[in-house]
Amino acid sequence: MAGSAAAPAIGNRLIGLGQRWLSIAMLGAIGMYGSEMLFWSAPPSPVLAGELAQTWLAYALVSAAALMAMAATGARGWLAVFLAGCIYGWLIEGVVVQTVYDVFPYTLVFTGMSWHALLTVLLVGLGVRSSVNWSLPRQLLFLLGLGLFFGLWAQYWPIERPDLPQPMTVALYLIGLGLCVPLANLLLDAQPSRLVFTRWEIISVGGLFSALWVLQLLDAPDWRRLSVPLLVVVTLWLLRRRRNSRDIDLGTTPMSARWRHWLFLLVPVLTAMLASLGWSTLGGVETNWPIAIATSLLALGLFGTACVTGVAAKR
Numbered sequence: 001m002a003g004s005a006a007a008p009a010i011g012n013r014l015i016g017l018g019q020r021w022l023s024i025a026m027l028g029a030i031g032m033y034g035s036e037m038l039f040w041s042a043p044p045s046p047v048l049a050g051e052l053a054q055t056w057l058a059y060a061l062v063s064a065a066a067l068m069a070m071a072a073t074g075a076r077g078w079l080a081v082f083l084a085g086c087i088y089g090w091l092i093e094g095v096v097v098q099t100v101y102d103v104f105p106y107t108l109v110f111t112g113m114s115w116h117a118l119l120t121v122l123l124v125g126l127g128v129r130s131s132v133n134w135s136l137p138r139q140l141l142f143l144l145g146l147g148l149f150f151g152l153w154a155q156y157w158p159i160e161r162p163d164l165p166q167p168m169t170v171a172l173y174l175i176g177l178g179l180c181v182p183l184a185n186l187l188l189d190a191q192p193s194r195l196v197f198t199r200w201e202i203i204s205v206g207g208l209f210s211a212l213w214v215l216q217l218l219d220a221p222d223w224r225r226l227s228v229p230l231l232v233v234v235t236l237w238l239l240r241r242r243r244n245s246r247d248i249d250l251g252t253t254p255m256s257a258r259w260r261h262w263l264f265l266l267v268p269v270l271t272a273m274l275a276s277l278g279w280s281t282l283g284g285v286e287t288n289w290p291i292a293i294a295t296s297l298l299a300l301g302l303f304g305t306a307c308v309t310g311v312a313a314k315r
Contacts, residue, residue: 151274
């Protein structure tokens with residue numbers, strides 16, 4: 001009798017595990033699109049299925065780590081999402097790849113905080129998903145603003161990449177792969193919105209990134225590598241200062257409004273059009289450094305706000 005009673009419980013846990021990691025995979029797809037496709041504007045190299053799958057896996061794992069940071073600390077709210085996004089960015093740039101050490105210490109901010117946290121996690125992730133519950137004009141204004149922004153950013157690439165592809169390739173890259181964002185949000189709506197991670201899931205993901213960091217440190221000892229775990233620890237403390245008792249809730253969309261997820265495609269359509277038009281007529285404009293400085297200052301401002309409010313919070 002005990003065995004027969006345990007079987008449904010084990011089955012329910014396995015179903016819950018599968019649903020959680022499907023949600024993480026969908027968030028990884030959204031993150032990959034925001035941090036890779038919208039960043040590059042056009043494929044920097046031929047798009048290969050195997051490399052795309054590996055990149056998706058990496059973004060899924062850092063998405064899991066960011067969510068687990070919020071789960072372990074109990075932090076909630078959009079500023080907590082930004083802080084978790086900083087951890088997300090530092091893991092991508094400082095553990096998955098090593099670009100965070102290129103122009104140290106500025107690269108701790110760009111792109112880990114200014115792109116991954118601010119643009120991908122806060123705007124393309126939280127903002128796009130939340131916008132379907134706003135009024136339609138407000139959602140359209142937000143999406144058009146994103147498209148204009150990324151189209152403006154793309155004007156820089158001819159200066160650095162003289163062999164940019166033809167407009168059709170750019171459109172297929174941005175719009176074709178951009179389908180993953182509405183599809184991922186629709187699949188998220190089909191899963192339980194609340195995520196409750198087990199202790200072993202948190203230990204496993206945290207242990208994976210810790211082991212990768214240690215191996216990299218042993219392979220190439222450099223005091224700058226200490227900056228990533230130090231910043232992660234500080235950010236976890238700041239998240240802990242924002243804790244409350246609610247579970248992580250990815251939110252859901254009423255059935256009548258789920259079609260509005262498809263409106264996200266306005267972003268890649270507008271970005272592709274502006275990018276190709278600008279490349280052919282302007283030949284490259286220095287939009288990179290002013291946008292990098294502006295987004296970096298904004299990201300630092302948000303992090304500073306979290307530090308001030310975190311120190312002032314009574315716990």
